[in-house]
Structures are given as structure tokens and as C-alpha cells.
Amino acid sequence: MLSVEENQRLTQVGPGSPMGELMRRYWHPMAATAELDENPTKEVRLLGEDLVLYKDRSGDYGLIGRLCAHRRVNLAYGIPEEHGLRCMYHGWMYDETGQCVEQPFEETVRPESRFKDKIKLPGYPVENMAGLLWAYMGPTPAPLLPRWEQLVWDNAVRDIAITEIPCNWLQGQENSLDPVHLEWLHRYFGEYVRSREGGEWKWGQATPPMRHQKIGFDMFEHGIIKRRVLEGYTEEDDDWKHGHPILFPNILLVGSETQSALQFRVPVDDTHMFHVSLYTWKAAPGKEAPKQDFVPYRYVPLYEDEKQFVVNMTFNQDYMCWATQGPVARRDLEKLGESDRGLIMFRKLLDEQIDVVEDGGDPINVFRDSSQNEALSLPLEKIKFGMLRTNYIPLEGGETSAVPEIEEVLRGWADFYGTPVGAEKLPS
Ligand code: FES
Numbered sequence: 113m114l115s116v117e118e119n120q121r122l123t124q125v126g127p128g129s130p131m132g133e134l135m136r137r138y139w140h141p142m143a144a145t146a147e148l149d150e151n152p153t154k155e156v157r158l159l160g161e162d163l164v165l166y167k168d169r170s171g172d173y174g175l176i177g178r179l180c181a182h183r184r185v186n187l188a189y190g191i192p193e194e195h196g197l198r199c200m201y202h203g204w205m206y207d208e209t210g211q212c213v214e215q216p217f218e219e220t221v222r223p224e225s226r227f228k229d230k231i232k233l234p235g236y237p238v239e240n241m242a243g244l245l246w247a248y249m250g251p252t253p254a255p256l257l258p259r260w261e262q263l264v265w266d267n268a269v270r271d272i273a274i275t276e277i278p279c280n281w282l283q284g285q286e287n288s289l290d291p292v293h294l295e296w297l298h299r300y301f302g303e304y305v306r307s308r309e310g311g312e313w314k315w316g317q318a319t320p321p322m323r324h325q326k327i328g329f330d331m332f333e334h335g336i337i338k339r340r341v342l343e344g345y346t347e348e349d350d351d352w353k354h355g356h357p358i359l360f361p362n363i364l365l366v367g368s369e370t371q372s373a374l375q376f377r378v379p380v381d382d383t384h385m386f387h388v389s390l391y392t393w394k395a396a397p398g399k400e401a402p403k404q405d406f407v408p409y410r411y412v413p414l415y416e417d418e419k420q421f422v423v424n425m426t427f428n429q430d431y432m433c434w435a436t437q438g439p440v441a442r443r444d445l446e447k448l449g450e451s452d453r454g455l456i457m458f459r460k461l462l463d464e465q466i467d468v469v470e471d472g473g474d475p476i477n478v479f480r481d482s483s484q485n486e487a488l489s490l491p492l493e494k495i496k497f498g499m500l501r502t503n504y505i506p507l508e509g510g511e512t513s514a515v516p517e518i519e520e521v522l523r524g525w526a527d528f529y530g531t532p533v534g535a536e537k538l539p540s
């Protein structure tokens with residue numbers, strides 16, 4: 113349980129707030145690169161700021177204040193020029209730093225005018241990596257965009273799923289420190305949902321229960337490693353021996369050796385999250401992954417209709433729980449138990465790292481030395497939940513979009529192991 117004030121400290125992300133300042137020390141994905149190829153401007157709201165992301169005709173990206181400084185129209189309707197974004201209303205043009213660089217009528221009637229020099233919108237650096245566009249909104253100099261190994265493997269196929277969720281980012285991240293929900297939300301409830309869809313009550317029969325015997329959390333250099341022992345398994349199984357990491361402050365890595373997903377819980381503002389899952393299928397040893405011209409993306413709907421959340425897909429079950437905790441979960445009213453040890457540990461870490469920023473330091477996972485940032489390797493289970501590779505759930509079109517390429521990579525794994533292998537749906 114937290115006090116109301118402690119809860120605000122960990123959840124409010126606007127400029128100048130303690131968590132907002134911590135979050136401004138990190139790069140955040142805000143769009144799929146392919147989105148900007150289809151439409152060169154995109155409205156972005158990030159850390160409580162309204163912005164427009166654009167790709168100009170030379171191929172450079174910019175992220176600047178959304179409203180034109182002149183008469184405050186939405187620059188998402190602006191025109192990308194060779195270098196910069198031009199307002200559609202009276203033609204003022206901005207470069208990627210937000211600086212106004214042209215004011216056509218002003219320059220015609222007063223050629224000596226330096227009015228434009230005084231006009232500057234917010235402007236933030238953008239990077240393009242692994243099919244995602246990333247923003248950094250903190251103090252300069254910007255740190256390096258962390259090269260988590262899944263982002264930089266070149267012999268791999270990727271796929272992006274994005275969901276906009278109407279709740280604070282921390283509800284998503286705390287879910288990753290909560291191993292026990294797997295057993296209830298994804299197994300017991302998930303099976304209940306499936307049994308109702310089938311119209312036949314087979315609850316408890318279709319899949320064996322998945323019971324946690326033990327959970328564990330360890331600090332490591334990039335965050336916290338989460339471990340579990342399920343009934344029927346031991347500490348020798350990967351779920352305990354390797355576990356998987358929660359990367360500070362807002363990322364989860366989940367998966368196995370055939371597929372892994374980095375999940376980013378990006379704060380849009382205090383009550384909204386931009387959730388990005390970047391799936392990576394690495395080619396089996398000795399195999400070559402098909403080349404992707406671009407990384408496909410899709411927006412995963414949250415609702416079935418106006419009232420009901422989608423609950424028959426694994427990750428949607430998580431989203432439903434996060435959203436139903438409310439726009440900002442009332443941590444002053446919660447009653448935590450043994451299953452919540454991980455999230456208590458994580459809150460403490462957040463609190464400590466906020467202090468680091470307030471004292472002028474760099475929090476963890478801020479990298480400034482490129483020799484330390486070539487490919488950051490991370491612990492991960494090879495085989496999750498003790499599953500044999502042949503138990504993997506077959507591909508479902510709804511959860512992946514790059515199906516032909518993914519299937520090719522999976523055939524490579526099947527060859528490598530001499531067993532049929534499907535894409536896993538891996539809950540966290
Ligand atoms: S409102 Fe943008 S140029 Fe006038």
C-alpha cells in the first residue's frame with residue numbers, strides 16, 4: 113500500500129514531476145517506422161505533451177510541438193517538405209528542432225525581419241531502430257538508445273503490436289512483477305472464457321492447472337529478474353534457473369529461444385499508456401531468416417464493443433485487468449500479500465532512481481558509452497513453463513501479422529530440433 117502522495121510520485125509523468133523527470137531520461141518508442149511510410153505525420157502524445165511526429169521528404173524524422181506557433185493549428189495536417197514540416201495554414205515552416213525557419217508572407221513584406229528566429233516549438237530527437245521510432249524528451253546531451261540484443265539481431269524477423277490503454281503506465285509494468293496472475297488470469301480465467309465461447313462447460317479439463325509453488329525476484333544490472341517454480345517442475349527448470357527480466361523502468365522481456373517480445377509501457381500521460389510489443393523471431397542456429405523490407409505493425413483493439421474488453425487473447429487479458437484498475441490504480445486502498453513481493457521491490461527501485469535523478473545523476477539503463485552498448489544481452493528462459501517444444505501453441509493469425517516470414521523461421525527451428533514447432537503465445 114502506498115499513500116496518496118507516494119502513488120502520485122510514481123504515476124504522474126508531466127514535465128517537472130518526479131516520475132516525469134525520471135521517464136525523460138529514457139528513449140521511448142512512439143510509432144512503428146512503417147506508420148510514417150504510410151502517412152508522413154502522426155499525432156503523438158508522450159509524457160503529457162502533445163506533439164507531432166513527421167518524416168520529411170529527405171527521409172529525416174522530427175518530433176515537434178503539435179500546434180503551430182502562429183495561430184495554433186494542428187501540424188499533423190502540415191506538409192512535409194525536403195527539410196522540415198510546413199504549416200498548412202499560412203506556410204510557416206519548422207525544422208526538426210522546432211525552430212521556425214520560414215515565414216513566407218512576413219519575409220515578402222519585410223525581408224529584413226528576423227521574426228522567425230524568435231519562434232521555436234519544442235523539438236525532440238528521434239531515432240529509428242528495429243522497426244520503431246523512438247523519442248527522447250530529457251535534458252541534453254541525449255544518452256544512447258539502448259541496444260537490447262533483440263533490437264539489433266540481424267538474423268531475425270520482427271512484428272509489432274501496439275495497444276493504447278486508458279490507464280497509467282505503472283499498472284502495465286507492475287503486472288510484470290506479478291507472476292501469480294499467470295495461473296489465474298491466463299489459465300483459469302482464460303480457460304473459463306474459452307469454455308464459454310465453445311458453449312460447453314469444460315472448465316478445468318482442457319488444460320492442466322498451472323500452480324505456482326515458489327516465486328523469486330533478483331536485482332540485476334538492468335532491473336529485476338522474475339523467477340517461478342510451477343507445480344511439477346523444479347528450480348532446475350528454466351523458469352527458475354534463468355527467469356526473465358523486467359528492464360528498468362518500463363520494459364518487460366518475455367519469451368523463449370524461438371520467440372521473444374520486448375514490451376514497452378510508454379506513458380502517454382498520467383492516465384494513458386502506449387503499449388508496444390516488439391516480437392522477434394531469431395533464426396535457428398545455422399539458418400537464415402528471410403529479409404524483411406519493413407517491420408509490419410498492427411494496432412490491437414482493446415474492446416470487443418463499446419462495453420466489453422476483448423478477453424480471449426492472452427495479452428488482452430492483461431490489458432483488461434490494467435484498465436479495470438482505473439485510470440490510476442488506488443494504491444492507497446490495495447491490500448498486498450506474498451504474491452506482491454516483486455512489485456513492492458520494483459516500487460522501491462523506482463523511488464530510489466527518482467532520487468538519483470533529483471540528485472543530478474543518471475539512473476540505471478542510461479547508457480553514454482557506445483562500447484558498452486553494442487548489443488546488451490539479457491537473461492531469458494529457453495523453454496518456458498517446462499514446455500516441450502512440441503507443446504507450443506500453433507500460430508494464430510490474430511496475434512501476429514508477419515505470418516509467412518515467421519513460419520519460415522519456425523520451420524528452421526523445427527528442422528534444427530527435428531520436431532514441429534509453432535509460435536508460442538507467451539503470457540508473462
Ligand atoms: S497557423 Fe500555422 S502558419 Fe499560420
Ligand SMILES: [Fe+2]
Pocket residue numbers: 287293294298430539540
Ligand atoms: Fe499476463
